[in-house]
Amino acid sequence: MMILPTAAAALNGESRSYPHALDDVGGAAQTVLQQGINLVASLGDVDGDVMRKAEMISGAVIVVSLSVAYLPDHGVFTKPFKAAWRVMLGIALCYSFFLMYLLLNYDREEAIQFLGWLDPSLGKPLPEKNYADNCELWDTKNPKHLHNFLDRIDIFIACHLLGWMWKTIIIRDAALVWYLSILFEFIEISFRHLLPNFYECWWDSVLLDVLGCNALGIWLGMTVIRKLGLEDYDWGFPRGGWWSDHRKLLVFLFMTIFVELLDTTLFFIKFELWMPTSHWILVCRTFFWAFFAPPCTTELIKLLNGKLSTFPLYLVVGTITQCLELGLCIKYGRGVFHESMPSNIRKWWIVIWTIAIARVIQLRIGESRRTEKKSDSLHNGENASIPFMPEMIWILTIPLSKSQCPVEAGLLEWLAAVTVV
Template identity: 30%
Template sequence: MMMFLVYVAFTPEFNDTVSNVKIGILASIGVFCVFGMLQFRDSLLIRPHPALWRVVLSFGVVYQLFLVFLLFQNKQDARMLFKYIDPVLGVPLPEKSYGDACDLTRENIMDQVFDVFALAHTVGWFCKALILRDYTFCWILSVMFEVMEYSLAHQLNNFNECWWDHWILDVLVCNWLGIYLGIKTCEYFEMKQYSWQGFADIPTFKGKMRRTMAQFTPKSWTKFEWNSTKNFKTYATVIFILTMFLICELDAFYLKSLLWLPPAHPVNIVRIFSYFMFGIPGVREIYQYLHDANCKRIGPQAWLLISSIATELLIVFKFGNGEFPNPAPKSVVNFWIVFLTLLTAYPIYQFYLIPKLQERNIKKKLQ
């Protein structure tokens, strides 16, 4: 790293101030990530190398600091800030609704099937399945996101889709395919036999190459069994994780709309990929805390993941003030009242009333 800085010091600088600032910021981020790679503590993941996950943690800190900085700006300045990153940004996005042509014609179906978001749905749910490692968990999340789209269609036109786009193309085709492939990948790693020989102990060149490629696969695999109805702690944790995943998904759409970021722009792609990298160790640390009695605290990757999602939500609330004047439909409000009531009533019944009744019945039998 220092040799790189020496090279920069003795190399003529650019005459363009904007280029110098951009390169200087990127270099500063790189230096911080190198420091984090050397000094931050390891996560639970060690493949392909613990240093990679320390770099992920370092970049997560940088992203969180950027979000805090963005939170202190006003909406217009925040939009113009991205113009320094890319001059094409900082202009209003064209409105697009997916619910205008809902007739089941070949043209309408092909238009949705070959949309770039169909592939994004599949790849995204494949990645979520690798993070959550639970078929039921992913299906609940998939259905709930479509419910969120129905609930927030009065604010964002992107959520206004045809019924068959919601439930057939998204849930039953794209999401299912991604979840299925992701869970099958998890099952492969779960059933795989792991044998880690040292390079010196492998006699053949082919074996050494195979061992080199295996370095980029997990050293071992932990099957996630969330057991959401086991006790109140696991129930509350699962609900919390589902909520954070939904908020993270919604943040992407709201930030894109409020900050005028086109869906296919590299800024959005970097954010999505970053959250995938944050989510792998973050959810793993939450699961460890939930199921390991010897684990007394949640790991730093999990805390940072929660903090980043929450800060994005605060940015959405601040910049969204006055942007969405349309009130929620009465049917949406009634649905959420019933849904949240049931969500609250279930743990009271399951974890309080039933144990009380069982305890009373035991006392009666003893008497």
């Protein structure tokens, strides 16, 4: 049987250097897993479906093991231990590969059959459920006057509340979370012609969602942040210059799209692929994003503030994964949805995004012109005390500081220090 190089070196008593303390775990896991698969294959009477599922699981374990062994640490998240976040990155890669496999190989019907092969409970049409059948809040014809309202309260209400609490802990900005929570209600209105679940009574959206679960979840999240002494994130919204700085506006728009897509794609995936809300695949997807979103958000805020010294690997992988989920929804929705968005709603979205994109372009052009004017003035000698290439001043300072003219050397060192600061 073939033994991986890591295990072979260990058997021969050789010492190897690893970038992480837990790298031996990656190699050992690969070796043990490979021997286990070979053992199962040698039995001969193993069902082919079981073997194929074992191959998929083994591939995922190998990817996660290699991630633990060789991928870089997250610069901020180090608890409970650094390897845990490398495991999350490996799981994100496996999930991305799985989404790409579905996207490139299967149409909707084939994807439903494939999921039915993974779990025989899938592959069956879901019963349609409309939450706007009876919107009478106070029903005088029923002894329980609030029965319509009380019937909406179930386990998913608690999940809704905990979800917004966790989003608040991740984003750490109550104003931005409030904006996102209200915006999602408008997204539900925009897509309810496609998804029957998005049809809700007014009191369901206002009382249960916005003023109930969302408000309580945001309050609990901010309370946890205060109790734990966590750092608040300044996203520049609404009074932090988000509308006057193109970088902050771009990050604001990116954050809006990213967060809203996380929730919206969930509803489209479960509708298009006939997956119940409580199915373990969707539950695993929810927990995956719950634990992978924090490092992505931290890298994004540090990138906005210019404090990120490493490549934002988690943010890039998270963005790619989200794009794959969106691509899956678009591809599988072509044969399901035939109605177009109402014209009045479509016009509003066009106006909003046109204004946002035009504002970004306007701010970017304005900054470019200010930079050009500053460069021209510096080139013409109008402001010689602020050179546009501070690095060159440092280079010139090095030989002069060792010369026999301490006055000139001191002046140039002071000038270089001022320009860099």
